[in-house]
Amino acid sequence: MGLSYEDWQVGSRLEVGTHVFTADEIIEFAQRFDPQPFHIDEAAAQASPFGGLIASGWHTCSAMMGMLVRNVLPGSTSMGSPGIEEIRWVRPVRAGDTLRMFNSVLAKRVSASRPDRGIITTLWEGLNQADELVITVRSNVLFGLRSPQTAGQA
Template sequence: MGLSYEDLEVGKTYEIGSHTFTRDEIVQFAEQFDPQPFHVDEAAGEASMFRGLVASGWHTCSVMMGMLVRNFLRDSTSMGSPGVDEIRWLKPTRVGDTLTMRNTVVSKRVSESKPDRGIVETRWDGINQHGETIVTIRSKALFGLRHPGGKP
């Protein structure tokens, strides 16, 4: 068994991984899921408040979710999430940006109704190659306990 509820420490920050956004993937994602002009066309992006082609915020979040699953949750006791509490897109993700994801444990508690699992609140930070935080996400996740009820 990999990572479980007991392994997650409040206040600890985990570096999850990095991803570089290409023009083609930005346009491909946007054409399918968020076809606003500044996500699919360079000229429209240049004419927009962004002054260039930018990734959909949903694309940025999807990339972060993929990194989280592949690099952190794989082989863990993760049971999914009851939801995202907040997403803040602080700066646009641009062609060529490399996003590094960090995940900080904000709080955790064992579920009262289902004591075999815990609820872990985390803050995700997406930081570009310039050290700028471009997106933050607050969410909760469910993790199985290695030893429910404190049993060895």
């Protein structure tokens, strides 16, 4: 069985995975979902304040979500998220960048209205190959309790 509410510890930090962004992938994603010139046209991107092609922030978030779903959530008691509290795109993600994702647990509590599940507050951090922070995401995730009867001890 995968991770349940009880397995998450406040203060823990987990390396989730890596993703390499290619120019083709950046352009393909942006053409469908965020067709701004600096995401889809290399010449326009060169003339932009970014000085070159960059990934959409939504692309970066999607890549991180994919890492989380593939590498952490299989078999878990995850029930999805009630929402994102904050996203910060700190620096551009460029073609050729390798993003490493980390997930830290900031807080956790058992739901008052549904004691069979808990809410985990997490901070996602994405660092590029130079260990520069490029993105942060603060979110909440619902996880089922393995043992709801011991909720007061979790």
